[in-house]
Amino acid sequence: MNFSKQVVWITGASSGIGEALAREFARNGARLVLSGRNTAELARVGAACAPAETLVLPLDLGDAPSFPGKVAEVLARYGRIDILVNNGGISQRSLALETALDVDRRLMEINYFGTVALTKAVVPTMISQGRGRVVVVSSLVGKFGTPYRSAYAASKHALHGFFDSLRTELEATGVGVSILCPGFVRTGISVNALTGDGTPLRTMDEATAKGLPPAVFARRAVRAIAQGRNEVYIGGRETWGVLLKRFAPGLFAKFVGRAKVR
Template identity: 50%
Template sequence: MTKPVIWITGASAGIGAATAKKFSKEGYSVILSSRKEEDLKKVRSECEYPEDCAILPLDLADPDSMVSKVEKAIQLFGSIDIVFHNGGISQRSLAMQTKLEVDRQIMEVNFFGTIALTKAILPYFISQKSGHFAITSSLVGIIGSPYRSSYAASKHALHGYFDSLRAEHHDDHITVTIICPGFIQTNVSVNAITADGKPLNQMDDAQANGMSAEACASKIFKGIKKRKEELYIGGKEVLAIYLKRFVPGIFSKILLKAKVR
């Protein structure tokens, strides 16, 4: 019996790596992509069935490479059922102090890189009359918060794009699941770029005390299996979505007092 195939970007660490291991354990063939090939090899060795995991290095900042990457990905296992857009970069800097080239870098990777890969594989999904896009957004893809202006903007953009794509390709049986994690125990804050583009190299307290990447991956697996349109993952920080939606004035006051960094 042929295994279903999931292709995961940003698979070298954090949520991507944990999700790769979860899908491998559940009987999927997994394509692991990121810029860090050595880290991908380590993730593959830790998967339940490493023989059914393939490595395909990919740089989201190189949109012109996406068509050839899709061709190679399809050849690895003969098909692709799910693309999990998980690669990206985060930010920790004030909007006023952040250089415009840093704003552009965040958008280029998080939004345009993801869209370039989507456009490259979409004709394949249309031709086979099935396909599933899962996208790692963030709670700040809905609410926004200080020190994350362009990161939040890039995630907001993903919501708009994929909500539209879902409606446009409903008749092609293409599914879209937008995943919004809150505080998850990963190095996302350590690797976040600052106002001049340099990494923060510091772990946020909220990140360190958040949900484990493994628990997050389990929820992602269930959400994708159930073909959820949106998935909110985290602890009490998830309540911020509902505060923003129903009592935005109160939410703004809470956000000012929270001093989120």
């Protein structure tokens, strides 16, 4: 894997999967744009990626009108954007009927609309370059729903529909689309997940605590990106759920309803 001098823009780069991806791309020679809301943590990640060249670019996925200006900042610094990694987002831990509609809307606004808006701001640059890759960090729940994650699953399912369509539209442009579907990865995603009233859960669930180390996920993910994979599932035994849902949906429904996923 050689990303020497390629410009890789990662959202949600201040921790977890985003930080691990930044470190892995840096090890493979990339120049980085690190985005998220926590400027201090982005700076910490940037320092950890040294000697890779980095640009810390604060960004709120809920502020789509700011995106064209952010793209201009990246182009002013590097002159190009080779890979956009749409990793930023928020999760959920609450029963569907106990989740306020404002929380459902919040997840869709950040996870779906924010990702789509940033992609629309970046892709014209990639088309003009004649090459580029859009990477979307989805989830296994982008392929099937599980308890306590109804709004999160909905937002990730929506991403698959949009980016599968976008991939077909970009086929002749030199711009590719890769969708990464993590299973359980040992990050703070459940700690920051929204509960039914919109407040953070503030605890790590057991399944996440036993998940894949972020560095292991990042190595597999960056390899898949280098290979130009359209869609890849990265995790432990939970990835089997994709095949089980496809070939034995009745059995899958019984299994997932009993699964300990919280």
